[in-house]
Amino acid sequence: SRARGHSQTSILIPWGIAAGLALCCGLLLLGRSRHVATIAQLEQRAAASENQLVALSAERDRSQLALRDKLEQISANQTEIARLESERDALTRQISDLKQNDDAVQVKNKLLVEKTDALEKKVVQLEQQRSLNDMRVALLSSKMQSAPRALATVVWDPDKQEGILRTADVPANSSDQDYQLWLVDPKYQQPVDAGVFSVPTGGTAKVVFRPKAPISTANAFAISxxxxxxxxxxxxxxxLAGK
Known part of the structure; x- marks a missing residue:
């Protein structure tokens, strides 16, 4: 009985060992599968990290290039700002110089204007004096027996080609008549008409006249x-007539 029990035990031991080995192998295989899966996941993560690293490196390179471009632009802007500031300073100095010159020019212009005004006044005075010198004054005496005291004065301005006639003690003309002034100029065969006028009661009249033709020399005046x-x-x- 002991021998048979010992024999059965001897038979079961190898099977137990084999079963244990099989279990160990199964456990090892299961562990290896899990380990392989973990390694695969880690490799995937590593690949993803590598891709991210590549992308980040590319982004870093682009950022560095952009930063370098911006730094170059900033440097160029600073250079341009310095140039513009230099031009501004130069223009400011020019403006200051121009203002000083302008002040001097204004003073000179003021003096010139004052001198010009003085000269113009002097010219006007000389022209007035010349005009007065050129003016002709004539006294027209009466040719009427009924009014021997009648008279007229004529002031003739050859430059303006006009004159002023004043009468005194001249009989008033009737409603169907007019007095008519004539200028005698040697270049015309007949006296030149200088217009008509009326004399009111009292015999005094003032008339501004202009001849109907240009007068070169007024030798005499007459009223008809x-x-x-x-x-x-x-x-x-x-x-009335006179020279």
Missing amino acids: LERKGGVPKAEGPIV
């Missing part, structure tokens, strides 16, 4: 009594 509105050539009696 004509029909209303005047005539192109004297027809009525000469009532």
